[in-house]
Amino acid sequence: MRWGVRMPRNGEINIKFGVYKTVCCGNEIVINVGSTFPDCPKHPKLMTEWKPVLDSKLETPSGISFTRKNNDPAA
Numbered sequence: 569m570r571w572g573v574r575m576p577r578n579g580e581i582n583i584k585f586g587v588y589k590t591v592c593c594g595n596e597i598v599i600n601v602g603s604t605f606p607d608c609p610k611h612p613k614l615m616t617e618w619k620p621v622l623d624s625k626l627e628t629p630s631g632i633s634f635t636r637k638n639n640d641p642a643a
């Protein structure tokens with residue numbers, strides 16, 4: 569699947585504070601700017617991609633949708 573937005577991986581420095589979860593198993597963390605994305609606690613030997621967990625305040629370019637919450641055109 570292509571989202572059009574590159575996801576950070578383990579070992580990379582976070583540049584945006586927020587909640588992220590592993591693509592592999594959905595393990596969520598909160599990570600500060602300047603912190604390094606860790607390995608997935610369940611899959612430490614794999615490359616781990618961390619997907620930003622976005623809440624209702626979506627700011628997505630060109631109609632890309634990351635969540636399947638209620639469609640809210642008035643948002």
Ligand SMILES: [Zn+2]
Pocket residue numbers: 590592593594595608609610611
């Ligand atoms: Zn995992």
